[in-house]
Amino acid sequence: MKQLILGNLNYSSWSIRPLLVARHVGLPVEEVIVPLDFPDTSAKLKEISPTAKVPLLIWDAQTVWESLAITEWIAEWAGPGQVWPEDAAARAVARAAASEMHAGFPALRSLCPMDIRSRHAAPEMSDGLKADIARIDGLWCDLRERFGAGGPFLFGQWSAADAFYTPVVTRFRTYGLPLSGPAQAYADAVLSDPKFRVLEEQAKAEPWWIKYGPDGRSSGSLKPAG
Structure with missing residues (x-):
């Protein structure tokens, strides 16, 4: 099985x-x-x-x-090279970025629950939420600048780092949270990924x-x- x-x-x-x-x-x-x-x-x-x-x-x-x-x-x-970047230095940073998402950003998680198919008003901008937004925006821009020459994702080509930040990207869209130009371009690439588009349609069709x-x-x- x-x-x-x-x-x-x-x-x-x-x-x-x-x-x-x-x-x-x-x-x-x-x-x-x-x-x-x-x-x-x-x-x-x-x-x-x-x-x-x-x-x-x-x-x-x-x-x-x-x-x-x-x-x-x-x-x-x-x-x-299929899940993480093939380059060892990029791979180490990708794992660190994924782990940071995995364990961090408590204000964003709490105040902006993931809801792919819906749109909600932005919550009150607490200091914690502002800090999470600033860190995410800065991280995406930094990774794109350092490692993103080979494509539209954090490390150029799609990797597990993008999988871990996909739920974050959807939260920014669902709640209309602000992003800088480069960070928004990355978010748009994630939302345009064919694998995500299929998942999005499945999420919309769920009965629960x-x-x-x-x-x-x-x-x-x-x-x-x-």
């Missing part, structure tokens, strides 16, 4: 990072979506995942959880919704799945 267990593509930023990597390298795996925040979600995930969370890669007898670990597994499967309110998250279905 070869499966990639995912949450809703529209809302689960953790899921779409390794999913985009898997699709870019053509990993032959069945994609299985477990809708999040329903009463039976945790029970379903506990049956298959050691953490009861998504994403999860099941590859025959091997189980790999957590988006960065799955990405590294795919990189080993795909071979050099999640709402964020003062009492937490709620969920439901607009129509029967399938």
Whole structure:
């Protein structure tokens, strides 16, 4: 059995990072979506995942959880230069940038939940959110200037670093957050990537919704799945 267990593509930023990597390298795996925040979600995930969370890669007898670990597994499967930049110096920086996104930007995550198909008003610009926006903009511009000569992405050609920042790019669009010219050009390249465009259409077609309110998250279905 070869499966990639995912949450809703529209809302689960953790899921779409390794999913985009898997699709870019053509990993032959069945994609299985477990809708999040329903009463039976945790029970379903506990049956298959050691953490009861998504994403999860099941590859025959091997189980790999957590988006960065799955990405590294795919990189080993795909071979050099397919997931991370081939140049060693660029590859080290790409991993650092992806790890920073993986663990950082708490204000952006909290105030601007990922919602690919929707558009929302920008939240109040707290000091934390301003700092996150400034760091992201500066990082994208720096990486493009230093490593981006070979294409429109952070390291020229598409890499896992772009997969990890795709959910950030969508947040800037969803909430109308400001970007400098070079950073916006990078965001436009991510949103125009054919693999993302397919994912975006799938997110739009999902029947489930999640709402964020003062009492937490709620969920439901607009129509029967399938």
